[in-house]
Amino acid sequence: MKLYIAPMRGLTEAVYRNTFSRHFKGIDIAVSPFITTVNKISNKHIKDILPQNNQAFPLIPQLLSKDPQGFILMAEKLFELGYEEINWNLGCPYAMVANKMRGSGLLPYPDRIDQFLEAVFSKIPNRLSIKLRLGRFHADEILMIIPVLNAYPLSELIIHPRTGIQMYDGTPNLDQFEKCLLVSKHPIVYNGDIVSTSDFTNIYARFQSLNGIMIGRGLLRNPHLGEMIKKPDVKKDWMRLKAFHDELYHQYQNVLSGPGHVLGKMKEHWKYLSQGFEHSHSLLKRILRSTTFSQYESHVLDAFSF
Numbered sequence: 001m002k003l004y005i006a007p008m009r010g011l012t013e014a015v016y017r018n019t020f021s022r023h024f025k026g027i028d029i030a031v032s033p034f035i036t037t038v039n040k041i042s043n044k045h046i047k048d049i050l051p052q053n054n055q056a057f058p059l060i061p062q063l064l065s066k067d068p069q070g071f072i073l074m075a076e077k078l079f080e081l082g083y084e085e086i087n088w089n090l091g092c093p094y095a096m097v098a099n100k101m102r103g104s105g106l107l108p109y110p111d112r113i114d115q116f117l118e119a120v121f122s123k124i125p126n127r128l129s130i131k132l133r134l135g136r137f138h139a140d141e142i143l144m145i146i147p148v149l150n151a152y153p154l155s156e157l158i159i160h161p162r163t164g165i166q167m168y169d170g171t172p173n174l175d176q177f178e179k180c181l182l183v184s185k186h187p188i189v190y191n192g193d194i195v196s197t198s199d200f201t202n203i204y205a206r207f208q209s210l211n212g213i214m215i216g217r218g219l220l221r222n223p224h225l226g227e228m229i230k231k232p233d234v235k236k237d238w239m240r241l242k243a244f245h246d247e248l249y250h251q252y253q254n255v256l257s258g259p260g261h262v263l264g265k266m267k268e269h270w271k272y273l274s275q276g277f278e279h280s281h282s283l284l285k286r287i288l289r290s291t292t293f294s295q296y297e298s299h300v301l302d303a304f305s306f
């Protein structure tokens, strides 16, 4: 069973992926946070996925687009860089994106998805996979989309079984996910709310034909999770977690300028990482209040001293 690191913009970029791979095992492949397609590509747009910055895992770059020309241009560039597979984002739920008919904003329009795929498919040299939700407004939208997708030789579908307007509320709709598995011709990867080995076991027991499982917030909370899933005798190792944290912090100091940016980034990580600690709420509160490196470092030291 392949395990994927989920794309999480602002979190699972190259710095995280590379640092993660030096401390933890268990993950087979990563999908990058989305890159918005443009008609004139500069290195700035693709910095996160440049091969020299990505030696950790096999990586599938993800594109957010409703513009076939920009998509084709970017796909060709990515192919030149060695990316034989790319992923199309049809899941982003944020209104700023979805209201412009990108990400989950395209899900109510199977015809437009069809037109887009028709326009790009014969022109791109890469294999294509799609990451999507059940719909933007209704969980049934996907049942109109899958027949459209079945007509194209996609490499796989990664499905997060919520709607766009749900964001991350409620629980994944596994019954609807099951219907997708029955009607799709493509290999399917499950994504959503895997935060423990038992979550993994339950999903895998119910859906044995899956091509893989993608984990986002669960890995940020517990980076050991991939190893624990693959080897049930692995236990959380706090020293290893601390070493990982310290390197991540150090790497962000190398690439970001000033305490504001570095602490801002680390605070985003702690929103998830703190959930693996006792008294997570008060720990997070203290970390979020840090305004200097020394305050931050002393809260982190406290967190790891048992």
Ligand SMILES: Cc1cc2nc3c(=O)[nH]c(=O)nc-3n(C[C@H](O)[C@H](O)[C@H](O)COP(=O)(O)O)c2cc1C
Pocket (backbone or CB within 6 Å): 006, 007, 008, 009, 010, 011, 032, 033, 034, 062, 089, 091, 092, 131, 160, 191, 192, 193, 194, 214, 215, 216, 217, 218
């Ligand atoms: C902060 C944040 C950023 C995200 N960025 C992306 C993204 O760039 N592309 C994407 O397809 N999904 C993105 N997602 C969605 C995740 O990939 C994933 O589908 C979602 O977190 C559910 O999986 P999980 O329950 O394992 O976290 C993002 C989610 C969060 C919370």
